[in-house]
Amino acid sequence: MSTLTKVALGVMGQLRPRPVKGGAAAAIKLPAVNKRGGLPLMQALAKRRSSREFARRPLPLPALSGLLWAAFGVNRRGGGRTAPSAINAQEIDVYVALPTGAYFYDAKAQRLRLVAAKDLRRVTGYQDFVDEAPLDLVYVADHRRMRMVPVAQRESYSSAAAGAIAQNVYLFAASNGLATVIRAWIDRSAIADALGLSHDQQVVLSQTVGYPKA
């Protein structure tokens, strides 16, 4: 769908998900993460960039598992994560829009839990490439976990936390031959509706990931 059509549908509140082909799995167990692969950090930083052209090729599960772990996985005893958060509130949830359904990333169990049996990719942004790229992530701040953060700081802290996650994804992508772009030009209420979010949950950013277009 073109960007223009999406903007028009967005104005009318009509930017809607597509049905999935076949059934959506209720849960997806992600395979063990390979923590040894990838480029050295300085080489990954040298390759980091935003891309807006994606192949349709799906991401294999091991790549998806590694990507999500790099994004905001549990990386130590006690539940610490790969990205920081103010007072360790861990307020950002990562939602995963795949052609086969929309999922919540359960970092502790390293698995995906179905939240909507729909293809939500087109709802995750106004730009046309989000519809066909194999993966759109959505970063959602859960304000219920930020009760210890002063109200005036909650948005900026959760934006910083989502930004750290996004950069992890950029570095994983650079390190693994993937393309990605973080996006703020999104219809937050359409995404919240499609994911069935509560009033305490705030859509912060979205990020597309896939193989670069040949």
Ligand SMILES: Cc1cc2nc3c(=O)[nH]c(=O)nc-3n(C[C@H](O)[C@H](O)[C@H](O)COP(=O)(O)O)c2cc1C
């Ligand atoms: C908060 C934020 C929001 C952004 N929103 C969008 C967006 O909606 N769409 C897009 O294509 N790029 C978006 N970008 C990506 C920037 O355009 C990109 O990072 C910038 O042009 C620099 O390019 P580089 O990432 O390749 O260095 C965003 C970046 C940030 C940090």
